Amino acid sequence: MAEAATVKLDVPGRRRHSWLSRIPWFSTVILSAVILLGIAGPFVVPHDPIESNLMDSFTPPFQAGTYPLGTDNMGRDVLSRIVGGARISLIVGMTVVFVAGALGTVLAMMAGFFGGWWDSVIMRVTDTFLSLPYLMVALVMTAVLGPSVRNIIVVLVVIGWAGYARVLRAEVLKMKEADFIRLAITAGASRWKILIKHIFPNVVNTLVVLATLQLGTTIIAEASLSFLGMGVPPPHPSWGLMLAQGRDYITYAWWLCVWPGLAIMLTVLACNLLGDWLRVRLDPKFRQL
Amino acid sequence: MDRTLLEVKDLRTYFFTKRGVVKAVDGVNFSLKKGETLGLVGESGCGKTITCLSLVRLVPQPAGRIVGGRMIFEGEDLLRKSEKEMRLIRGSKISMILQDPMTSLNPVFTIGEQVAEPIRLHQLLRGTKVWEKVKEMLRLVRIPSAETRIREYPHQMSGGMRQRIVGAIALSCQPKLLIADEPTTALDVTIQAQFLRLLKEIQQNFELSMILITHDLGVVSRVCDKVAVMYAGKIVETAEIRELFNNPSHPYTIALMSSLPNIDRKREMLQTIEGQPPDLSNLPPGCAFAVRCPNRMEICSGRYPPEVGVGDGHYVSCWLSTPEAQSHG
Numbered sequence: 289m290a291e292a293a294t295v296k297l298d299v300p301g302r303r304r305h306s307w308l309s310r311i312p313w314f315s316t317v318i319l320s321a322v323i324l325l326g327i328a329g330p331f332v333v334p335h336d337p338i339e340s341n342l343m344d345s346f347t348p349p350f351q352a353g354t355y356p357l358g359t360d361n362m363g364r365d366v367l368s369r370i371v372g373g374a375r376i377s378l379i380v381g382m383t384v385v386f387v388a389g390a391l392g393t394v395l396a397m398m399a400g401f402f403g404g405w406w407d408s409v410i411m412r413v414t415d416t417f418l419s420l421p422y423l424m425v426a427l428v429m430t431a432v433l434g435p436s437v438r439n440i441i442v443v444l445v446v447i448g449w450a451g452y453a454r455v456l457r458a459e460v461l462k463m464k465e466a467d468f469i470r471l472a473i474t475a476g477a478s479r480w481k482i483l484i485k486h487i488f489p490n491v492v493n494t495l496v497v498l499a500t501l502q503l504g505t506t507i508i509a510e511a512s513l514s515f516l517g518m519g520v521p522p523p524h525p526s527w528g529l530m531l532a533q534g535r536d537y538i539t540y541a542w543w544l545c546v547w548p549g550l551a552i553m554l555t556v557l558a559c560n561l562l563g564d565w566l567r568v569r570l571d572p573k574f575r576q577l
Numbered sequence: 578m579d580r581t582l583l584e585v586k587d588l589r590t591y592f593f594t595k596r597g598v599v600k601a602v603d604g605v606n607f608s609l610k611k612g613e614t615l616g617l618v619g620e621s622g623c624g625k626t627i628t629c630l631s632l633v634r635l636v637p638q639p640a641g642r643i644v645g646g647r648m649i650f651e652g653e654d655l656l657r658k659s660e661k662e663m664r665l666i667r668g669s670k671i672s673m674i675l676q677d678p679m680t681s682l683n684p685v686f687t688i689g690e691q692v693a694e695p696i697r698l699h700q701l702l703r704g705t706k707v708w709e710k711v712k713e714m715l716r717l718v719r720i721p722s723a724e725t726r727i728r729e730y731p732h733q734m735s736g737g738m739r740q741r742i743v744g745a746i747a748l749s750c751q752p753k754l755l756i757a758d759e760p761t762t763a764l765d766v767t768i769q770a771q772f773l774r775l776l777k778e779i780q781q782n783f784e785l786s787m788i789l790i791t792h793d794l795g796v797v798s799r800v801c802d803k804v805a806v807m808y809a810g811k812i813v814e815t816a817e818i819r820e821l822f823n824n825p826s827h828p829y830t831i832a833l834m835s836s837l838p839n840i841d842r843k844r845e846m847l848q849t850i851e852g853q854p855p856d857l858s859n860l861p862p863g864c865a866f867a868v869r870c871p872n873r874m875e876i877c878s879g880r881y882p883p884e885v886g887v888g889d890g891h892y893v894s895c896w897l898s899t900p901e902a903q904s905h906g
Binding site for chain 1: 633635639664665666667668669671672673675676677680681682683684685686694695698699730732743746747
């Protein structure tokens with residue numbers, strides 16, 4: 289009996305989980321690497337990502353020398369180009385997510401909260417944009433504007449905001465009918481206060497999750513556009529562009545496609561996992577577990 | 578001194594829809610003294626909630642509109658106030674409790690934040706004074722260990738506790754009038770009694786007037802001083818609580834009461850009121866209850882009956898109670 293009393297119960301409590309175990313390690317490591325390399329890239333890479341050196345072309349990876357991931361057809365260091373591509377992916381991804389997210393959120397809140405005329409106009413425009421095939425739009429826009437990083441951002445924002453607007457409007461509508469909003473109105477809060485203080489914090493979860501997922505999609509979209517020659521103009525390093533150029537030599541220089549492909553895959557996977565993790569963590573029901 | 582807090586005269590709130598004009602509130606009169614509780618009773622869809630939303634001028638837009646009447650609150654007509662003035666009244670002088678405590682609180686803010694909001698907004702307190710006041714309010718509604726509870730989220734509380742927190746929010750600025758829209762419907766019976774007792778107690782301490790919307794005559798008998806029975810957008814009978822239970826005069830009131838379970842009559846089917854409440858967009862010219870009324874007379878479907886006094890403060894709108902009907906026997 290005395291023994292039984294001393295048995296320690298294995299209670300799954302908060303102490304058993306340190307904060308370390310609650311961090312999504314995969315996403316954190318990959319994304320911090322991408323961000324750090326994106327910022328510090330030009331100062332740490334062994335070679336200039338644009339400078340060609342035909343003497344060293346098609347050096348395979350892991351060989352003794354200064355090209356750990358090999359070189360491409362022009363003898364450019366693949367590692368340096370991957371790091372350079374991280375910077376472009378980051379700039380495009382972050383800017384698009386931020387601008388499109390802000391635009392979509394503002395429009396969704398206006399449409400959902402004020403309703404009526406606003407709602408009809410904004411949502412019909414949203415429908416129109418959602419029905420545009422983005423490759424066609426991108427093709428037309430790059431044909432008009434010319435391929436450049438700035439233009440690829442413009443194209444992706446133009447296409448990207450509508451998704452936020454559609455999803456968040458539904459959230460705002462749901463919130464607007466909630467009892468606590470009615471009570472806030474009967475407690476004397478003004479419309480703007482309701483919108484900003486009560487409705488926005490309730491849709492911000494959805495917004496953040498959408499944004500992380502869109503970061504992944506945007507990186508893929510930039511890569512696809514670059515792959516098709518409508519994005520980042522050569523010789524700038526972009527993961528999609530590297531894939532496109534490596535495709536011609538895939539039979540005897542596998543590394544030209546594998547490294548940029550791996551970079552895209554890992555980054556996008558990290559974004560999506562982070563999105564999943566955030567979706568759970570941002571729910572107040574899990575906040576104090 | 579005049580003890581009247583609120584006087585509603587001939588309030589009319591209509592909804593203008595494609596199918597026609599829905600007369601949700603159609604000529605409602607009542608008055609409320611300071612510290613008094615009025616029970617607003619009736620079937621669903623008879624205009625109880627819209628009456629109360631009209632009081633705070635929050636009739637669902639754009640279809641709904643208050644088309645006539647007066648609502649004299651503390652000597653001033655609420656219908657003449659600007660939207661800005663109304664905002665200052667809402668939450669500070671008139672506040673509300675809604676039916677479902679599970680959805681009445683914002684899930685992303687702590688309890689403390691939510692109780693603090695009207696205090697900051699209307700009492701213009703800042704800093705630690707706000708938190709003192711929040712704790713005071715939570716203690717008032719008997720939330721145990723208020724210091725730790727203010728940091729918790731709504732999902733961590735039971736339904737009864739949440740409803741008391743909604744109560745704390747509603748009472749935080751010492752309102753003169755509290756509108757409680759079926760505050761106990763979503764609570765289980767023991768918690769109901771507890772919550773009603775708490776409301777009653779707070780009411781007596783603060784000389785708060787209350788309008789209690791309910792379809793539960795049991796709740797009415799426990800809490801209210803006065804009852805108004807609504808049917809199809811009109812008040813058909815008002816009386817002091819005892820008078821109404823001892824001497825119900827309108828056939829609808831009588832029918833409502835006989836559909837309550839009775840402890841003396843065992844193993845009997847509960848009585849129901851035959852038929853459905855009428856379509857509010859297409860009301861008959863006479864008494865709206867006539868089609869369901871067991872004592873229907875010819876005049877009932879022709880003309881709406883006048884309000885007649887049948888006792889001290891007891892008014893009823895029914896042809897059966899008019900002097901003519903009495904004299905015909």
